[in-house]
Amino acid sequence: MDISSSPLWSAQQILDHPETIIGTHLAFLRAGARIILTSTYQASGETFRRAGYSDSEAKDTMLKAVTLANDARTAFVVESSSDTSVKIALSLGPFGASLSPTQEFDGFYPPPYGPMGSSDSGPLTNTFDEGDVDSEQASIFALAQFHLERLLVFARDPEAWSKVDIIAFETVPLIREVKGIRLAMHSLENTVVREGLALQMKPWWVGFVLPEGKCPExxxxxxxxxxxxxxxxxxxxWKPSGGGDAVPTPTGIGINCTSPKVISGLVRQMSTAVEQVSGSRSLESGKKPWLVLYPNGGDVYDTITRSWIVASKDERELWAVDLKDTIVEASKNCAWGGVVVGGCCRAGPELIRRLDDELKHAAM
Known part of the structure; x- marks a missing residue:
């Protein structure tokens, strides 16, 4: 099913083919997955408006995505006749995923989210001039507001919020967006108190995207x-300028939608960096973060042509084996509180089944 022609991407199927969403969730669960992501990655007020939908329709559709994931979870538990724990992660893509063409791999964001969004005024860049602190801070606050608005769609609906177990900020390309996300989570906590919302905060992770093994910013x-x-x-x-309350830190960090070829080296770098942060006592209450890894299936997406460059058969055959080896190594590192592993784009149920088999026989 081709979803590339819609600005809503996978969220379009919530409207057109909800049964396909449930079936896809079930296919991954039957393959061994125990965390499923809602089909809300590209869903935001702006993307729905661009697709011709009202804000009310956008909200209803985003909430329906949670219901569909929960329906799949319920169906799987019934058919498996077990007490299997299945978690629902609320998928929230970066601001760049709301743009057309999407910018989650390059981070070329328009003002106030970034320095520019087109090449009309010069070469594209994803960072501000050195010393332009005011623009940098303004972009962080703008990105925080973007993420907060989406979070509140779910937080203000008690039924939907109760079904979500984890919040997954995915494919984040920019340092300042990570900071914006942390501010958004802080604002969410304050809003919960101010509005008297009877809900608990959820664990959350940030998945970075590192095309070709490098940070795009x-x-x-x-x-x-x-x-x-x-x-x-x-x-x-990081702490916001001007002091004030401390902002929350993620429960987990990691890498998603990145080539499996570069994952192993990146995980080693990340493990070392987390150990250094732990030594500086920057982690909340000394808690170790979880490592979250879900690389793509080896295929490469061309955002201009909106088509996939398919990986070789050998690369796909080794996907689960190589990822298992990376997980085994990372699980022995004292930097992490645990590991969440899976697949992103083009890592279908068959690859997840292979990964599940590899991990069951791994010495961890």
């Missing part, structure tokens, strides 16, 4: 790129 236009150390620091050590 530059330190300044034309400069060197940010590093894994910078990503980890933004997730755990």
């Amino acid at each position: 530059l330190r300044f236009p034309g400069g060197l790129g940010m590093t894994v150390d910078d990503l980890v620091s933004a997730a755990f050590a």
Whole structure:
């Protein structure tokens, strides 16, 4: 089923083919998955408006995605006749996923979210001029507001919120967006108190995207790129300027929608960076974060042509084996409180089944 022609991407199927969403969730659960992601990755007020839907229709559709995931979970528990624990993760893509063409791999965001969104005024860049602190701060707050608005759609609906177990911020390309997400989670906590919402906060993770093994954000236009150390620091050590309340840190961090070829090296870098942050006592209450890994299935998506460059048969055959080896190594590292592993784009149920088999026989 081709979803590339819709600005809503997978969310379009919530409207057109809800039974397909349930069936897809069930296929992954039957393959061994125990966390399923809602089909809300690209869902936001802006993407729905661009597709011709009202804000009310957008809200109803986003909430329906949670219901569909829960329907699949319920059906699986019944058919498996077991006490299997299945978690629902609320999928929230980056601001770049709401743009057309999407910008989650490059992070070329328009003002106020970034320096520019088109090449009309010069070469594209995803970072502000060195020393432009005001624009940097404004973009962080704008990104925080973008993420907060989506979070509140679910938080203000007690039934939907009760069905969600985890919040998954996915495919985040920029350091300042990580900071914006942390501010959004802080604002969510404050809103819950201010509005008297009877709900509990959820564990949450941030999945970074590192095309070709590199952070897409530059330190300044034309400069060197940010590093894994910078990503980890933004997730755990960064504090908003001007003081004030501390902002929450994620329960887990990791990598998604990235080539499996570069995952192993990136995990080693991330493990070292987390150990350094732990040594500086930047982690909340000394808690170790979870490592969250779900690389793509080896195929590469061309955002311009909206088509896939298919991986070789050998690459797909080794996907589960290589990922298992990475997980075994990471699980022995004292930096992490645990590991969540799976697959992102083009990692279908068959690859998940292979990964499940590999992990069952792994020495961990």
